[in-house]
Amino acid sequence: MTLTQLRYLIAIADSGLNITLAAERVHATQPGLSKQLKQLEEELGFSLFTRRGKSLEAITAAGAQVIERARIIQSEAANIRALAANLRNEAQGELRIATTHTQARYALPSAIAGLRKRYPEVGVHLQPGGDAEILDLLERGQTDLAVVSTAGTPPPAGLALPVYRWDRIALVPRGHALTKIGRAPTLADLSAHALVSYESSLKPESSLRRAFDEAGLPLRLAFTARDADLIRTYVGAGLGVGVLAEMALDESDRDVVGLDLDGLLPSCTTWIVLRRDRVLREYALEFIARFAPHIDRRDVRRAFDHGIATDDWPVPPRWRDLDLARLAA
Amino acid sequence: MTLTQLRYLIAIADSGLNITLAAERVHATQPGLSKQLKQLEEELGFSLFTRRGKSLEAITAAGAQVIERARIIQSEAANIRALAANLRNEAQGELRIATTHTQARYALPSAIAGLRKRYPEVGVHLQPGGDAEILDLLERGQTDLAVVSTAGTPPPAGLALPVYRWDRIALVPRGHALTKIGRAPTLADLSAHALVSYESSLKPESSLRRAFDEAGLPLRLAFTARDADLIRTYVGAGLGVGVLAEMALDESDRDVVGLDLDGLLPSCTTWIVLRRDRVLREYALEFIARFAPHIDRRDVRRAFDHGIATDDWPVPPRWRDLDLARLAA
DNA sequence: CGCGTTTACGTCGTTCGTAACGATA
């Protein structure tokens, strides 16, 4: 058993059992992988895969167990290399950030721009998805850090650092009835209209849905998307009243106007979520320091080593109080 | 970076930085280890050890981090091999059990004898120590399972399976004053004598000490040892009244006699403690099934996979109700 | 016949052990 064999094994599993594809991904030849796989199976004394003819058909139960452990080994080997790269002050590398569209579009650009200024050789890869997918990516170790938002408690997995708080606003076409009532809309006001909001509102545990349920009001969703820009567009097209993150408000928009909801819905917190068992490259800490400047870098280190309870983190600033220009500097 | 390099690295660290000794332990030559170590350091780009002249002097901070990860890698590699050996129904192997003297001497023999009957090719290695040492061995992955006792809650680390409950008894020379009071001794009775008990009674959190503290009585320890046989011997020699596990009572002993303490001290539970992240060989499960026959083997598996709360385990039988002969069958 | 896997083979790099050398207490 060698690290190479385990790497090949994982590549094969992650390439849908296509050895040729896996070989390309690890920059090796297909016969090489075939042979190493065979040797590994021989050493272990059982088949990692079932075969139909010559092709791999499925992962055996035992194979799945082995792959699981192999991933841990690979991840720890990567940790050692990351450790080494940090000590050498390597300025090259990659940063994979799994996040939602709203964060990627409105919150992250300045911090990422700042990061790239300090580390021009670091490639940043955004991995968009829904909250569950994002945390799943983190869980499976396929991303370096996740940026997600919750309306209440922090996400259960990993080490969560609070970044900023934000509220939702209502978005209506200019001249819409709701702009004329002279006060912030109530849930009853909203309930009178079809709503346009995030895909996540479809889930029964969404905070929007819960607010309506608790008020005993019906929630009609005319349109949902993950993408705040789409929501804005469709509000402009008159599909209904938008409910979306304040970050997505564009003051210069001629067609639509945002309305404060004044505490109608619970505030949200955006978190950076990390895996405690993963060594971060220096530039990842740099990103965190820029995106969440109110958190002391040493506290992050300490949280990694000893585990800080979530309550011990400082209350994060509100979105509207953030100095985005400073993050990018 | 190879698995071999990491194995050598760990061997060096565990041999007190003596490469020659480490080489013997891994069945390789000293120059081989030297060279691999150098190559690893070269690849990582920093020193794992500080050197005085040619000798290794200390582990660097970064080196400690690497070793920590290397241990995880080694442990997972061992897990894969264990997985494979189980599938092949290998009947050979080793079982390392870290435990206290009392368990090793009185509780384990029948279960181990039974295990050896079923698996004659398995070498069993008892690693004696105090409770803290034992759990430390488990923590550091240097033992397969730990057998420890507590007077209350289960040990905090790992997966704890309750095996049996037991009480402490008093041990006095024949004809001792306490044999003539015609009732079970009270704490006050005991307090009148110097006691002979386990080394662990020296610790302020020991349940014996706590019982005396709570009763406001002084505890005088004339003699302590880890070894119940020694305690018995010194009670026979008249050093004082013994307080020890009922398992250690030897009815055929001519010199001393045991006295029931009748709930004077809290009951103890003996636990098997496992690491959830360690794959056990089939014979280890066999040992568990023999030592704790009231626990369903499948529940152990399930606890490994999903994590069962400690409260969900069945209440273990009392020591005196155990059928030791059956365990050995 | 294309796609993907296995087999065969030659080359190259690496590991490992032996032996000699060097440094330290």
Added chain:
DNA sequence: TATCGTTACGAACGACGTAAACGCG
């Protein structure tokens, strides 16, 4: 001078890539 680590060298092994054969749809 004994102990422990490094350097040097040769033999053996193993990994890898190229090329060809094989099976399956």
